[in-house]
Amino acid sequence: MERRRQARGERRMAQILDAAAEVFAGSGYENATTNAIAAAAGVSPGSLYQFFPNKEAIAQALAARFVSQMGEAHQGAFADADWAAMTLDEMLDRVVDPIVAFNAANPGFKALFARADMPAGLTEAARPIQAALLGRVETMIAALAPGLPPDGRTRAAVVGIQIFKAMLPLVLAAEGPERAAMTAELKRVLRGYLGSLGSPG
Amino acid sequence: MERRRQARGERRMAQILDAAAEVFAGSGYENATTNAIAAAAGVSPGSLYQFFPNKEAIAQALAARFVSQMGEAHQGAFADADWAAMTLDEMLDRVVDPIVAFNAANPGFKALFARADMPAGLTEAARPIQAALLGRVETMIAALAPGLPPDGRTRAAVVGIQIFKAMLPLVLAAEGPERAAMTAELKRVLRGYLGSLGSPG
DNA sequence: GACGAATACGAGCGATCGCTCGTATTGTCT
DNA sequence: AGACAATACGAGCGATCGCTCGTATTCGTC
Structure with missing residues (x-):
């Protein structure tokens, strides 16, 4: 074919x-x-x-291109990171800033990936990057809260990613100093959540 | 007319x-x-x-109906609350549970309100309830972090509401005990965020 | 019962959009 | 140069969908 x-x-x-x-x-x-x-x-x-x-194939091909670009951005953010030796704030700086920058530079990205309701073929196209992202966040969380059971770890990663996706429009809609303030707020949300994972309840 | x-x-x-x-x-x-x-x-x-x-008018009328129903739900959650006398956990229980229950009982609600991209007329229809919600959350936050300046308070309320909207699909998609776990996770996110508002950074 | 307004019907209009098809041009290989 | 594939074009097909319109029925009022 x-x-x-x-x-x-x-x-x-x-x-x-x-x-x-x-x-x-x-x-x-x-x-x-x-x-x-x-x-x-x-x-x-x-x-x-x-x-x-067809139209879906265009979106899939574009998604595939984004996936590889995003993969490189994640490489910089996640790879070769000794989470155990870092504070939570250091982790967040390392992970949040490049991903925000990537999304700011590629406005088409969130139109395909950060949607609540995705057309059938797009879910499929988005799966690889989401799976990769989930795994990376899970290992980060494992270093952060060693006592957390695996299912709790997965749930925490899903929640963390969801928070990120939800805050992205707010961050990207802001300009200049407002964006910095919103990015700080995003980190505060993640810090508050991830920092509490060690304690029960 | x-x-x-x-x-x-x-x-x-x-x-x-x-x-x-x-x-x-x-x-x-x-x-x-x-x-x-x-x-x-x-x-x-x-x-x-x-x-x-036209179709938009149907959505607007439905939105108006939801607004009044949601208003009643909020009445139970927010009204007559002496925030100053409550712990953060108590606040969250009081606010989160009824709103989650309302959304579980009205699956059409989030199709109109909890969307990233809303058709023109719907934004208008959703404005009253969102403004009301924002004000209520702001007063709650004022009791929680008295030192926070007004613009920071507004930003915190916007962020809190956004988090809620983002987590709702996750909570509603879960069934039974999973839903309880996800609701607990939602409260954990909000607790971590709101609890950190007093301290800078 | 009579008369106007409100309600009810459903075939189909007009516009949009994903996509096709017949045809013409450009590139590649021998 | 000749032959075949790849590229290029754009008018327009077929299907969908919001919405209309001519007509028929029911309700409220006197």
């Missing part, structure tokens, strides 16, 4: 994904029209459909 | 709003079709449009 692509085709696909990110960021996935994506890419609808079988 | 309604008409409107709540809960606002709402209400599309000028 795979088709042999020329260099021109690869370039077109990248153009289309750029345009899709832009349009998704502006209108959200549902309201974005494929004709608008094609127009934003400077391409006819027919050409668009020579590279992607 | 107001039309004289018969008792039959009032009943129909209530039926239609019931059906709309059901359909919105099942499909979300965007994916819900007016024909589906009419069918669920046992009414023809034409009849539906004798009572509501």
Whole structure:
């Protein structure tokens, strides 16, 4: 089923994904029209459909691209971290800032990932990165609250990620010093929650 | 512009709003079709449009109904509360449980209110309840952290409400003991955050 | 019972949108 | 150069959906 692509085709696909990110960021996935994506890419609808079988495939391909980029950002945030030797505040600085920066730089990202109700194919596309993120947060939490049982650890990671996703729009909507204040508030929420995991109740 | 309604008409409107709540809960606002709402209400599309000028008006009327019901729920949770005499845990029990119960009993509610991206008219409809909620949470926070300046208080209330909205799907998706655990986790998040408001940073 | 208003119906209009198809052009390989 | 695949175009198809309109029935009022 795979088709042999020329260099021109690869370039077109990248153009289309750029345009899709832009349009998704502006209108959200549902309201974005494929004709608008094609127009934003400077391409006819027919050409668009020579590279992607349908709208969902565009979102999936864009999601895949985001996944790999986000993977690199996470690499910087999570990899080679000796959690046991860090304070909670240090952990938060290390993790929160780069992820906020990534989301600020890629406004299309949250239109595909940080949604309460995701179209069928998108959940699938988002799964790898969410699973990876969950695992990384779990190991961080394990260092933070060694006494916590595994299911509690998973639940804590899910909650922490959910909090992050919820606060992101608030952080990104703010500008300049307001954004700094909101980022601080996000860290305060996470610090308060994660710091309490050691004690019961 | 107001039309004289018969008792039959009032009943129909209530039926239609019931059906709309059901359909919105099942499909979300965007994916819900007016024909589906009419069918669920046992009414023809034409009849539906004798009572509501358009789809948005249905959502607004339903929102208004939710607002008044939610107002009563908040009355029980917030009114006549002597926050100064209560511990943080007592405050949380008093506020969180009834609101979670309300949302569990009205699944259509969060389809209209707890959305990141709301259609134009819905933001308007949701404003009164959100303003009321914000004010109530602010007074609670004022009792909790007297030293906090007003803008910090508002920000804290916004953040607290956002956390609540984010955790709601997690809580409602869980069943039985899982839900209790998730509710406890929600309280833990809020306790950690609100409890830290007194100290800087 | 008569008359107007309110209620009820449902086929279908108009607009939107994802996507197709016939055709023309450009690139690649021998 | 010739041949075939890949790329490109854009008018428009088919389906969906919010909503309308002509008409029929029921209710309130005298």
